Amino acid sequence: xxxxxxxxxxxxxxxxxxxxxxxxxxxxxxxxxxxxxxxxxxxxxxxxxxxxxxxxxxxxxxxxxxxxxxxxxxxxxxxxxxxxxxxxxxxxxxxxxxxxxxxxxxxxxxxxxxxxxxxxxxxxxxxxxxxxxxxxxxxxxxxxxxxxxxxxxxxxxxxxxxxxxxxxxxxxxxxxxxxxxxxxxxxxxxxxxxxxxxxxxxxxxxxxxxxxxxxxxxxxxxxxxxxxxxxxxxxxxxxxxxxxxxxxxxxxxxxxxxxxxxxxxxxxxxxxxxxxxxxxxxxxxxxxxxxxxxxxxxxxxxxxxxxxxxxxxxxxxxxxxxxxxxxxxxxxxxxxxxxxxxxxxxxxxxxxxxxxxxxxxxxxxxxxxxxxxxxxxxxxxx
Numbered sequence: 001x002x003x004x005x006x007x008x009x010x011x012x013x014x015x016x017x018x019x020x021x022x023x024x025x026x027x028x029x030x031x032x033x034x035x036x037x038x039x040x041x042x043x044x045x046x047x048x049x050x051x052x053x054x055x056x057x058x059x060x061x062x063x064x065x066x067x068x069x070x071x072x073x074x075x076x077x078x079x080x081x082x083x084x085x086x087x088x089x090x091x092x093x094x095x096x097x098x099x100x101x102x103x104x105x106x107x108x109x110x111x112x113x114x115x116x117x118x119x120x121x122x123x124x125x126x127x128x129x130x131x132x133x134x135x136x137x138x139x140x141x142x143x144x145x146x147x148x149x150x151x152x153x154x155x156x157x158x159x160x161x162x163x164x165x166x167x168x169x170x171x172x173x174x175x176x177x178x179x180x181x182x183x184x185x186x187x188x189x190x191x192x193x194x195x196x197x198x199x200x201x202x203x204x205x206x207x208x209x210x211x212x213x214x215x216x217x218x219x220x221x222x223x224x225x226x227x228x229x230x231x232x233x234x235x236x237x238x239x240x241x242x243x244x245x246x247x248x249x250x251x252x253x254x255x256x257x258x259x260x261x262x263x264x265x266x267x268x269x270x271x272x273x274x275x276x277x278x279x280x281x282x283x284x285x286x287x288x289x290x291x292x293x294x295x296x297x298x299x300x301x302x303x304x305x306x307x308x309x310x311x312x313x314x315x316x317x318x319x320x321x322x323x324x325x326x327x328x329x330x331x332x333x334x335x336x337x338x339x340x341x342x343x344x345x346x347x348x349x350x351x352x353x354x355x356x357x358x359x360x361x362x363x364x365x366x367x368x369x370x371x372x373x374x375x376x377x378x379x380x381x382x
Contacts, residue, residue, distance in 0.1 A: 084109035121151030140164035174198035242325035274365035324351035
């Protein structure tokens with residue numbers, strides 16, 4: 001006696017680009033809807049059209065006996081399919097406890113090479129009915145489509161496809177099934193009802209989509225307002241903002257902002273010329289002291305990976321600010337205990353992303369830096 005071989009349709013993730021799913025497929029899914037469907041019906045490798053068939057007939061003696069009876073000698077594919085259909089219908093009448101057996105019967109019937117298209121349509125439609133009750137909505141939609149392809153006059157198939165699509169939240173697809181079904185039976189009250197419900201929910205979805213779009217526009221406007229506020233703050237303080245240095249604009253995406261108290265926050269770059277390393281601080285508050293950040297990075301009891309000589313300690317470091325613009329190449333010595341605000345007011349000029357060069361005080365690299373650049377000591381001019 002052969003065990004039942006469960007037949008699965010080809011694996012497919014629920015995506016908007018699956019052209020094999022005919023014209024009813026709702027191509028207007030959002031990423032959120034797709035995520036929910038994938039979460040509800042399995043991971044991304046899970047078959048779109050699942051089967052819930054018993055895989056071992058020894059656990060289902062009724063089915064095992066039924067197969068022996070139906071596959072008796074002299075039966076034709078048409079008669080075998082019809083017999084399986086009859087028994088599937090009887091299992092359905094017995095209620096939920098027999099749905100798996102019914103599903104098995106309809107699937108076995110469809111496995112027969114019968115050319116009776118109306119019979120195949122009824123079998124697919126009946127299996128869609130069972131799958132609806134088993135909450136396998138993608139499978140129900142699939143069967144409804146097959147039923148319609150085999151017999152376009154099968155109105156029950158349209159309703160079952162529409163009902164399953166409703167459960168999936170695919171309201172354009174619901175309307176597609178209903179419209180096609182109403183061409184076959186223009187007075188079908190159930191199809192009209194489902195279509196009206198879908199149209200209402202689709203309208204609600206469109207309203208919600210518009211609200212989201214408006215909210216995004218408001219957020220975009222806020223961003224623009226923030227940029228204008230930053231520009232106004234620099235202008236009021238007489239600080240000229242120059243183009244980014246060292247291609248910083250491409251390497252880092254931080255932007256200046258102004259808080260409710262009118263305090264600036266800027267992205268800042270620390271360059272370590274000797275080791276050709278760098279750090280990017282996305283939000284450097286204008287009242288933050290340079291040494292506060294240096295103490296965090298170079299506390300003295302631990303060292304960064306690239307500092308093999310363990311010489312980078314916060315209070316042993318010299319700091320040079322590079323204003324950029326017409327002063328490109330100028331390095332301004334600033335005190336570690338200055339705030340960003342003090343540095344900006346000293347020069348009244350800064351690159352879009354302020355750049356600080358950090359060197360170990362009186363090291364060979366420090367002396368080489370002084371010889372290679374035009375340096376100015378702002379500490380002594382204080």
